[in-house]
Amino acid sequence: xRLLMSAVAATGFMFTAAIAQAEPVVIKFSHVVAENxxxxxxxxxxxxxxxxxxGDDKVKVEVYPNSQLFxxxxxxxxxxxxxxxxxxxALSKFGRYTKKLALYDLPFLFENMDAVERFQKGEKGxxxxxxxxxxxLTGLGYIHNGLKQLxxxxxxxxxxxxxxxxxxxxxxxxxxxxxxxLDATPLKKPxxxxxxxxxxxxxxxxxxxxxxxxxKKFFEVQPYITASNHGLLDYMVVTSTEFWTGLPDDVxxxxxxxxxxxxxxxxxxxxxxxxxxxxxxxxxGKSEILELTAEERTQWVDAxxxxxxxxxxxxxxxxxxxxxxxxxxE
Ligand code: LMR
Numbered sequence: 001x002r003l004l005m006s007a008v009a010a011t012g013f014m015f016t017a018a019i020a021q022a023e024p025v026v027i028k029f030s031h032v033v034a035e036n037x038x039x040x041x042x043x044x045x046x047x048x049x050x051x052x053x054x055g056d057d058k059v060k061v062e063v064y065p066n067s068q069l070f071x072x073x074x075x076x077x078x079x080x081x082x083x084x085x086x087x088x089x090a091l092s093k094f095g096r097y098t099k100k101l102a103l104y105d106l107p108f109l110f111e112n113m114d115a116v117e118r119f120q121k122g123e124k125g126x127x128x129x130x131x132x133x134x135x136x137l138t139g140l141g142y143i144h145n146g147l148k149q150l151x152x153x154x155x156x157x158x159x160x161x162x163x164x165x166x167x168x169x170x171x172x173x174x175x176x177x178x179x180x181x182l183d184a185t186p187l188k189k190p191x192x193x194x195x196x197x198x199x200x201x202x203x204x205x206x207x208x209x210x211x212x213x214x215x216k217k218f219f220e221v222q223p224y225i226t227a228s229n230h231g232l233l234d235y236m237v238v239t240s241t242e243f244w245t246g247l248p249d250d251v252x253x254x255x256x257x258x259x260x261x262x263x264x265x266x267x268x269x270x271x272x273x274x275x276x277x278x279x280x281x282x283x284x285g286k287s288e289i290l291e292l293t294a295e296e297r298t299q300w301v302d303a304x305x306x307x308x309x310x311x312x313x314x315x316x317x318x319x320x321x322x323x324x325x326x327x328x329x330e
Pocket of ligand 1: 032033089090170190191208233
C-alpha cells in the first residue's frame with residue numbers, strides 16, 4: 001500500500017514537473033513611447049520574431065508601450081526585481097546606475113547618426129554596454145531614435161532666447177548643466193507628463209526628436225521648434241544579468257538574434273521618421289519650424305561647450321575624444 005502511495009505521489013510529482021517545464025519563458029518589455037516610433041516598432045518586431053521562431057509556448061514576449069506598466073524612473077528597478085525582463089530607456093536615464101552613459105548627452109557631440117553608429121560599434125561604445133554589470137544590468141544593444149530639437153512657447157534662434165525659460169529634461173546631470181549654462185531652468189520630469197506640462201504652460205519648452213514630438217503631439221502645444229539637432233536621443237536595451245544568464249543557451253542565442261534583427265529594423269525606422277515626422281509636423285501648420293543660420297548655430301555650440309569640460313573627468317576624456325572622432329568617416 002505504502003509502495004502504491006509513493007508511486008502515485010511520484011507520478012504526481014512528475015506531472016507537476018512536466019507542467020512547470022512546459023511554462024513559457026515570459027519576457028515583459030516595458031517602454032514609454034508610442035508604438036509608431038523607432039523603439040515601439042523595434043519592440044513589436046522583436047515580439048513577432050520570437051513568436052515566429054521559438055513559439056509562444058516556449059518564449060513569449062509581451063510589449064507594454066506608453067508607460068503602461070512603468071515609467072523610466074522606475075523601470076530599471078523593475079528589471080532588477082524581475083517585474084519586467086527588458087526595457088530600453090534613453091541613455092540619459094541610467095544616472096542612478098552609471099555615470100558613464102551621460103557621455104551621449106554632451107551637446108553637439110555627434111553630427112549625425114552615422115557617427116553614432118561608428119562610435120557604438122567601436123571599442124569604447126561596446127565597453128559602455130557593459131558599464132552596469134556590477135549592478136546586475138546587462139546591456140544587449142543600442143537602438144536609435146535620432147537627434148533632438150528644441151521646442152518652445154517662443155522662438156529660439158540664439159542662446160539668449162532660452163534665458164529664463166523652463167525646460168523639461170530627462171534625468172541627466174549633463175542635460176541639467178546644458179540648460180543651466182543657457183541660464184534656463186531644467187526640470188526633470190517623466191516622459192508621460194510632458195504633454196500636459198506643455199499644454200498647461202507649467203513649462204515653456206522641451207527637447208526631443210521629431211518622432212517623439214509627433215507621436216505624443218507636443219507640436220500641437222508648442223508653437224516653435226528650432227531644428228537644432230543639438231543632442232542625441234538613443235537607447236540601451238537592458239535586461240537583468242540574472243535573468244539573462246539563467247536562460248538556456250539555445251534560447252538566449254535565438255532571443256538575442258531576434259533582438260539584433262529588430263534593432264536593425266528600428267534604426268531604419270528612426271532614420272525614416274527623422275524626415276517623415278518632421279514633414280508631418282511642418283504640414284500640420286501648428287508649429288513653426290525654425291532653421292538656424294550657420295552663425296546662429298555657432299552661437300549655440302559656443303554657449304553650451306563649457307559643459308564638455310565640466311564633465312570631462314566623470315565621463316573620461318578618452319571616451320569624449322573617441323565619440324567626437326567618430327564624426328570623421330575612416
Ligand atoms: C524622453 O523621456 O523624452 C524620451 O526618453 C522618451 C523615449 O523613450 O524616447
